[in-house]
Amino acid sequence: xxxxxxxxxxxxxxxxxxxxxxxxxxxxxxxxxxxxxxxxxxxxxxxxxxxxxxxxxxxxxxxxxxxxxxxxxxxxxxxxxxxxxxxxxxxxxxxxxxxxxxxxxxxxxxxxxxxxxxxxxxxxxxxxxxxxxxxxxxxxxxxxxxxxxxxxxxxxxxxxxxxxxxxxxxxxxxxxxxxxxxxxxxxxxxxxxxxxxxxxxxxxxxxxxxxxxxxxxxxxxxxxxxxxxxxxxxxxxxxxxxxxxxxxxxxxxxxxxxxxxxxxxxxxxxxxxxxxxxxxxxxxxxxxxxxxxxxxxxxxxxxxxxxxxxxxxxxxxxxxxxxxxxxxxxxxxxxxxxxxxxxxxxxxxxxxxxxxxxxxxxxxxxxxxxxxxxxxxxxxxxxxxxxxxxxxxxxxxxxxxxxxxxxxxxxxxxxxxxxxxxxxxxxxxxxxxxxxxxxxxxxxx
Ligand code: NAP
Numbered sequence: 001x002x003x004x005x006x007x008x009x010x011x012x013x014x015x016x017x018x019x020x021x022x023x024x025x026x027x028x029x030x031x032x033x034x035x036x037x038x039x040x041x042x043x044x045x046x047x048x049x050x051x052x053x054x055x056x057x058x059x060x061x062x063x064x065x066x067x068x069x070x071x072x073x074x075x076x077x078x079x080x081x082x083x084x085x086x087x088x089x090x091x092x093x094x095x096x097x098x099x100x101x102x103x104x105x106x107x108x109x110x111x112x113x114x115x116x117x118x119x120x121x122x123x124x125x126x127x128x129x130x131x132x133x134x135x136x137x138x139x140x141x142x143x144x145x146x147x148x149x150x151x152x153x154x155x156x157x158x159x160x161x162x163x164x165x166x167x168x169x170x171x172x173x174x175x176x177x178x179x180x181x182x183x184x185x186x187x188x189x190x191x192x193x194x195x196x197x198x199x200x201x202x203x204x205x206x207x208x209x210x211x212x213x214x215x216x217x218x219x220x221x222x223x224x225x226x227x228x229x230x231x232x233x234x235x236x237x238x239x240x241x242x243x244x245x246x247x248x249x250x251x252x253x254x255x256x257x258x259x260x261x262x263x264x265x266x267x268x269x270x271x272x273x274x275x276x277x278x279x280x281x282x283x284x285x286x287x288x289x290x291x292x293x294x295x296x297x298x299x300x301x302x303x304x305x306x307x308x309x310x311x312x313x314x315x316x317x318x319x320x321x322x323x324x325x326x327x328x329x330x331x332x333x334x335x336x337x338x339x340x341x342x343x344x345x346x347x348x349x350x351x352x353x354x355x356x357x358x359x360x361x362x363x364x365x366x367x368x369x370x371x372x373x374x375x376x377x378x379x380x381x382x383x384x385x386x387x388x389x390x391x392x393x394x395x396x397x398x399x400x401x402x403x404x405x406x407x408x409x410x411x412x413x414x415x416x417x418x419x420x421x422x423x424x425x426x427x428x429x430x431x432x433x434x435x436x437x438x439x440x441x442x443x444x445x
Pocket of ligand 1 (some may be wrong): 078079084204205208230231232233234235236237253256257260275318321322324339340341342343364365366367398404407411
């Protein structure tokens with residue numbers, strides 16, 4: 001891999017990159033199919049990704065039509081890597097087996113190991129038949145929507161394709177590796193004022209937050225909307241907060257400590273609720289019964305910040321723990337957008353508050369190529385910034401995943417793959433200088 005790294009650092013030409021032969025094998029972070037039962041009987045929080053994530057040398061996959069092989073300079077940890085590594089709610093090998101049954105080409109994904117990771121920044125090394133928009137040497141980031149688009153279903157909105165999958169979660173050859181294989185229509189230009197690790201980090205969560213909050217497929221947020229953002233300094237929330245501020249809305253940011261509160265304040269948010277201080281107890285100790293009085297107390301805390309107004313859009317993802325409260329605090333005609341259920345997917349809410357007040361629940365999942373492109377373009381324009389708080393090496397991926405699993409992280413957590421150190425990859429130094437203050441503040445530096 002050293003010759004590839006040298007070519008990237010030297011800024012080799014497209015022809016020079018095209019002449020580099022692909023290595024026969026490369027380093028990749030994997031889970032193993034024969035270990036899916038390793039955590040049986042252990043409570044979720046005690047399942048340790050350091051035990052299930054391995055750094056293996058794996059063979060180079062065969063490149064198919066419409067695909068690209070990318071040298072990965074940096075990647076990032078997403079919650080989906082936590083799910084894969086603790087084999088919850090299901091083992092991801094089921095996804096690979098199902099995908100493998102679809103076609104001869106898809107069969108390549110059904111392996112006894114799963115290379116994880118749904119973000120990357122890097123350089124294209126090779127493209128498959130039919131790819132005209134990208135060539136070896138292109139500096140790229142990749143979004144994680146993998147679609148076949150053979151059925152009519154996905155042709156209005158690619159997220160509706162019947163064969164829609166999340167790359168590196170429901171497909172193999174993910175980004176936590178020195179090399180990744182993606183569909184060429186996952187590629188987007190790398191924002192040139194950012195380092196490799198900064199550029200890799202927004203990807204999945206930035207695109208998801210954009211669709212969930214801004215897109216007409218999601219919350220369709222407008223200027224002046226009061227937006228309640230759970231985990232407002234976290235992976236998704238750090239971008240939702242920026243989109244609310246950038247779009248002239250009023251974020252009401254929920255976080256769990258003062259350090260996180262200061263980060264969202266430094267982004268420009270003024271209305272912040274520290275949930276550890278307010279300590280709303282939405283559920284009884286057994287987790288079987290909710291307490292509407294606590295929804296009301298939470299709603300009162302919001303009104304105190306907004307001057308008596310309620311919430312137009314709730315940016316939901318904690319799920320079971322918070323969903324009843326989220327439905328309650330939404331104003332008449334308002335919207336709850338949801339993309340996840342971190343604390344449990346069997347939600348309960350009082351439907352009277354929903355139907356009598358004409359509130360809507362909108363589901364959202366990742367983003368289509370157009371939405372991803374728009375979200376990446378805003379990063380490239382310096383209007384939305386990375387929230388990368390810490391960068392690990394590829395060998396430390398297990399620890400990085402454990403930190404996210406235990407909510408010990410801040411914003412996004414990055415991983416260096418081929419890049420030998422942090423701080424490399426910036427081409428547009430003038431633009432970086434212009435945005436350095438915001439980049440550092442949003443990273444919590
Ligand atoms: P993250 O970086 O861990 O951030 C989530 C934040 O939620 C935490 O930082 C925490 O912030 C807050 N939180 C945790 N438990 C909570 C609770 N009981 N009550 C209230 N807030 C709580 O994770 P993420 O990357 O934002 O992802 C969040 C969820 O979305 C995960 O389940 C992930 O799988 C899912 N997701 C789905 C999609 C999709 O396309 N459908 C895309 C991305 C992520 P505080 O401690 O500061 O409150």
